[in-house]
Amino acid sequence: MLHASDQAAGLRRLFRRTPSAVVALFTTGRLPRALALQTLVALTEGARRVVVLDEHAPEDGSLLSAFGFPEGGDLLGALQGQHEVTETMREVADGLWVVPAAATVHAVSLLDDAHHARLEAGITELQRRADLLAIHAVGDARRLTPFARAAGRRLLVVEASGVGARGACQWIKGLAAAGAGSLEVAVSGARDRADATALFASLNDFTERHVGLPLVWRGEVERDGLADSMTAPLGERHPAEGASAFIRRLRAWSAQAGVAG
Numbered sequence: 342m343l344h345a346s347d348q349a350a351g352l353r354r355l356f357r358r359t360p361s362a363v364v365a366l367f368t369t370g371r372l373p374r375a376l377a378l379q380t381l382v383a384l385t386e387g388a389r390r391v392v393v394l395d396e397h398a399p400e401d402g403s404l405l406s407a408f409g410f411p412e413g414g415d416l417l418g419a420l421q422g423q424h425e426v427t428e429t430m431r432e433v434a435d436g437l438w439v440v441p442a443a444a445t446v447h448a449v450s451l452l453d454d455a456h457h458a459r460l461e462a463g464i465t466e467l468q469r470r471a472d473l474l475a476i477h478a479v480g481d482a483r484r485l486t487p488f489a490r491a492a493g494r495r496l497l498v499v500e501a502s503g504v505g506a507r508g509a510c511q512w513i514k515g516l517a518a519a520g521a522g523s524l525e526v527a528v529s530g531a532r533d534r535a536d537a538t539a540l541f542a543s544l545n546d547f548t549e550r551h552v553g554l555p556l557v558w559r560g561e562v563e564r565d566g567l568a569d570s571m572t573a574p575l576g577e578r579h580p581a582e583g584a585s586a587f588i589r590r591l592r593a594w595s596a597q598a599g600v601a602g
Contacts, residue, residue, distance in 0.1 A: 361468045363587040364525075364571055365476040365492035367516075369508030370500025374402040376529055377477055379562060380498045384473055385436035386568040392430065392471035396479035396486055398443040404477060405441060408433040415444040419463055420456045426463035427470070440467065446479065446486050449591075461588050468587075473572055482515020491590035495524050496571065498562060501531040501540055509544055517554035524554055525571070529562040537561050 368376040374397075381404075384391045397403040399412050406412065410431055419426040430438045445460075452460060468474050478489040489495075495516065499509045509526075516524055526544065531537035541558055548554050559570050 361471045361474050362494060362572060363468070363474045363476065363492045364494040364496050365478050365489040366496050366498070367478050367482075367512050368498045368500075369512060370502060370505040370530070372500075374404070374407055376498055376500055378404065378407060379529060380496075380527070380567070381437055381475060381477075382434055383562050383567045384475065384571060385434070386566065388436065389472040389568050389572060390436050390438070390470065391473045391475055392438045392440060392467050393475045393477050394440050394442045394467075394488060395477045396442055396446045396488065397477060398479075401443070401479060403441065403443065404433065404439045405431065408439075410439075412441065414441055416440055416442045416460075416463065417444040417448055420445070420452070420459045426466050430467070430470075438471070442488070443479070446488065449487050457592065461592070464588060464591070473568075474587075482512050482519060485515075485519050487591055490519065491587050491593075493587060493590075494571070495521055496527065496559065497524055498527045498529055499540065499544070501528055501536055505530075506540060506543070510547055513544065513548055513552055513554055513556075517548075517552045521554060523557055525557045525559050527559040527562050527565075527567060531561060534561070534564070 366377060366380060368374075368380065370376050381391060381393060393404060394416070395404045399406045403412065410433065414424065414429045414431070416426065416429050418424055419429055429440045431440075433439050449460070464474075476488045476492050479486065497509060497512055499505045513524065526541060528537040528540055531540065537560075541556070545556050548556055559565070559567060
């Protein structure tokens with residue numbers, strides 16, 4: 342028998358009229374991949390279905406390698422007609438599906454119109470199957486990929502440590518330089534609520550003094566309903582962009598990357 346939360350999630354997907362929201366996930370701390378996994382699992386709470394475009398190659402900390410899955414089946418193969426886009430989805434945890442996309446990231450700026458149309462159709466299908474489409478972003482804020490740039494929302498998860506705080510400042514500066522409108526922030530591993538809010542306050546003070554990028558507090562990964570906040574519209578101060586606009590932005594950023602290359 343289905344639980345009420347499972348039934349609600351199924352109805353959300355059945356009657357969804359617009360694509361699911363897209364969020365680029367950035368993590369900073371001593372073990373960033375482990376922090377990404379913890380966050381992604383938290384986003385499945387309430388029987389939500391999360392599909393992750395993983396930009397990381399195996400040697401760069403891919404999610405499949407973390408779960409002991411064999412590599413292969415990159416999204417790029419679907420664009421080349423080797424398999425269906427749904428065949429790239431691998432369920433690594435209850436409600437959490439990973440789509441390897443490292444090869445796609447390197448090729449996206451080189452795609453011709455036909456392959457780019459397949460990419461857009463494939464992403465639309467992935468969005469249809471998810472409550473949230475997440476981008477497990479690779480690299481750093483100075484070299485964001487077209488997928489990370491095109492995401493309508495950006496979530497920075499900060500480990501409550503000196504390493505996490507220093508890395509967060511670098512991400513904030515880079516994302517501000519990249520033109521991010523705002524940045525949602527969650528904290529993990531804090532001793533208590535006071536420790537978590539103090540870390541956020543210090544980051545907020547840093548941005549106000551040096552950067553000017555608005556930060557939105559999303560709470561603690563371990564204690565707050567991160568799934569609720571990331572699947573709901575942003576507040577009036579930072580209005581959510583239409584999720585379907587992800588495709589249009591991806592096309593624009595891909596074209597710019599091709600010109601830059």
